Amino acid sequence: MLTINEHYLKLQASYLFSDIARRVAAFQAAHPDVEIIRMGIGDVTNPLPQACIQAMHRGVDEMGTVAGFRGYGPEQGYGFLREAIAKHDFQAHGAAIQADEIFVSDGAKCDTGNIQELFATDVKVAVPDPVYPVYLDTNVMAGRTGQFRDGRYEGIVYLDSTRANNYVPALPEEQVDLIYLCFPNNPTGSTITREQLQTWVEFARENRALILFDAAYEAYIRDPELPRSIYEIEGAREVAIEFRSYSKSAGFTGTRCAFTVVPKECRAFDSQGNRQLIHPLWNRRHSTKFNGVSYPVQRAAEATYSPEGREQCKALIDGYMANARIIRQGMAALGFHAVGGDNAPYVWIEAKEDSWDFFDLLLSRAGVVCTPGAGFGKCGQGYIRLSAFNSEANVITAMTRIKEALS
Numbered sequence: 001m002l003t004i005n006e007h008y009l010k011l012q013a014s015y016l017f018s019d020i021a022r023r024v025a026a027f028q029a030a031h032p033d034v035e036i037i038r039m040g041i042g043d044v045t046n047p048l049p050q051a052c053i054q055a056m057h058r059g060v061d062e063m064g065t066v067a068g069f070r071g072y073g074p075e076q077g078y079g080f081l082r083e084a085i086a087k088h089d090f091q092a093h094g095a096a097i098q099a100d101e102i103f104v105s106d107g108a109k110c111d112t113g114n115i116q117e118l119f120a121t122d123v124k125v126a127v128p129d130p131v132y133p134v135y136l137d138t139n140v141m142a143g144r145t146g147q148f149r150d151g152r153y154e155g156i157v158y159l160d161s162t163r164a165n166n167y168v169p170a171l172p173e174e175q176v177d178l179i180y181l182c183f184p185n186n187p188t189g190s191t192i193t194r195e196q197l198q199t200w201v202e203f204a205r206e207n208r209a210l211i212l213f214d215a216a217y218e219a220y221i222r223d224p225e226l227p228r229s230i231y232e233i234e235g236a237r238e239v240a241i242e243f244r245s246y247s248k249s250a251g252f253t254g255t256r257c258a259f260t261v262v263p264k265e266c267r268a269f270d271s272q273g274n275r276q277l278i279h280p281l282w283n284r285r286h287s288t289k290f291n292g293v294s295y296p297v298q299r300a301a302e303a304t305y306s307p308e309g310r311e312q313c314k315a316l317i318d319g320y321m322a323n324a325r326i327i328r329q330g331m332a333a334l335g336f337h338a339v340g341g342d343n344a345p346y347v348w349i350e351a352k353e354d355s356w357d358f359f360d361l362l363l364s365r366a367g368v369v370c371t372p373g374a375g376f377g378k379c380g381q382g383y384i385r386l387s388a389f390n391s392e393a394n395v396i397t398a399m400t401r402i403k404e405a406l407s
């Protein structure tokens with residue numbers, strides 16, 4: 001008899017986006033003349049930078065020639081891309097990361113989901129609340145949790161991110177082994193200071209733990225005092241893995257390219273307490289289960305580092321950030337506590353009522369769709385997320401409508 005992995009049965013069906021879709025469809029059916037504006041989207045809306053398109057075209061043309069054809073590439077990514085990443089994303093910011101510590105992949109979702117495979121099933125996992133669901137669900141699948149009760153999985157340490165701590169969780173008061181952090185944060189848009197990140201690195205060193213640092217929104221950091229990489233923090237190389245992606249930085253959500261950084265010194269322990277390096281383990285996993293990102297796409301990713309590419313990516317992000325500013329200022333002017341939007345494309349707004357009630361209010365009175373914070377975890381209850389991934393015109397119209405509806 002074939003039995004299933006019963007840990008999958010513990011997973012909570014995510015009704016978040018289907019619930020949103022159902023409520024939006026019902027409203028639209030009742031009010032066919034209202035042009036609904038979707039401000040809940042976690043996906044970019046602007047087209048790819050021209051530099052990336054041109055590089056991708058050249059890559060495709062090369063593949064059609066005998067001299068330029070490429071079959072399987074290195075699983076870890078082509079040298080040209082890994083070198084460019086090490087130089088521009090890390091060394092330029094004072095983080096000593098080398099090309100052979102970079103693993104190119106088809107997404108930070110896959111990487112943040114797959115990394116837990118390297119660790120024992122009885123390690124203690126800490127995840128932020130509110131949370132990007134991938135961190136949690138992949139650990140449920142692997143059997144690192146008990147049942148879901150009262151809105152939380154047993155066995156997980158939840159790192160509460162609340163107004164009281166400015167949406168940067170406090171250090172756990174118990175032993176944890178695997179710690180997920182995401183800054184700039186999805187969904188709250190919050191950021192972590194150098195000093196705060198230093199305390200996490202020290203915690204990981206003292207507790208023989210590991211930090212999984214999701215920096216998918218690094219490109220949105222505007223404040224020069226904020227760390228762009230965890231490797232800018234002293235001592236992080238032994239205790240941190242960092243995840244980056246071209247999805248939000250260059251609009252690659254449908255193109256697919258990302259990378260994970262595993263420094264050579266990064267360590268875990270075997271059951272005898274001996275140090276084991278993670279780099280060879282991840283290299284083995286990656287090359288066993290993954291066959292590389294397509295050549296034209298890696299060329300497109302490389303183009304984000306050319307002078308034109310950098311300028312075009314910056315313009316892309318500047319556009320979203322201008323939207324974010326309009327959203328945050330608009331909500332603040334209406335008397336709402338709103339954070340994020342200054343170094344992230346998301347604005348996190350205290351609803352002063354139930355997340356879903358506020359969702360319904362914005363939909364019915366303003367024709368605007370948000371994301372109810374409750375969908376991201378217990379601490380998200382009473383909040384909504386508004387996304388800057390939209391056209392400026394839509395954002396301005398949405399904020400005008402919200403203002404009229406609420407004042």
Ligand SMILES: *Cc1c(COP(=O)(O)O)cnc(C)c1O
Nearest residue numbers: 107108109132186216245247258
């Ligand atoms: C969008 C996003 C990513 C990027 O995922 P990809 O698979 O690279 O598209 C990673 N982490 C968070 C928190 C995100 O919001």
